[in-house]
Amino acid sequence: FATGPLSGKRIVVTSGPTHEPIDPVRYIANRSSGAQGTALAAALADLGAEVIFVTGPASVPPPDGVQVVAVETARQMQEAVTAALPADAAVFAAAVADWRVAGAGDRKLKKDGTGAPPPLDLVENPDILAGVSKGPDRPGLVVGFAAETHDVIAHATAKRLRKGCDWIVANDVSPGTGIMGGTENAVTLITEAGAEDWPRMGKAEVSARLARRMAEALT
Ligand code: C5P
Secondary structure (H helix, E strand, O other), X not given: OOOOOOOOOEEEEEEOEOOEEEEOOEEEOOOOOOHHHXXXXXXXXXXXXXXXXXXXXXXXXXXXXXXXXXXXXXHHHHHHHHHHOOOOEEEEOOEOOOEEEOOOOOOOOOOXXXXXXXXXXXXXXXXXXXXXXXXXXXXXXXXXXXXXOOOHHHHHHHHHHHHOOOEEEEEEOOOOOOOOOOOEEOEEEEEOOEEEEOOOEEHHHHHHHHHHHHHHHHO
């Protein structure tokens, strides 16, 4: 590991989307690229942390210098995160699917000739962030993300309390901001002390600043 202010600290980072199978060849996914979680994992490793990078099927490669645990589904991600604990900190940047298909089997769904589509029953996935925040192995610092389109501070503040995490990194992803899928981000850091607006900057710079902030909190 690199030496730095996070040397000796073990940090779990989730990243990317999850894929939830419909049958052996089809799945439900989302458009997360994994860019934010990847940049953050790289920034934490640069400061010397031992990073366990639990990633869904992302479209960007994982960073160097981290321990990669590749998963597909939300339930696999939850298992991998649980197995990676205890840790000094955990950051949840993954875009976890809210639902999975109930009873997805090992046989491909077929058209039955009547024109009637197969019923897809959805069941809610576990909330990994909330589970870790309220669980027995809770790291000393737990950070979640929130992408909102309106009333960012109010929603993110409520989310912080609901999920039981220490910090929420909130951003406004409404159309017109150019943030979703763009190279820049403008975040508000929500802590127990309140809301801090950070200026608009590159996603790598947001990650470096957040990693430094985490280092201050952990030392
Ligand atoms: O509730 P919402 O999905 O907006 O919360 C976002 C935060 O919760 C992110 O940090 C995300 O990684 C985490 N999360 C999770 N497991 C879920 C849903 C969200 O860890 N099932």
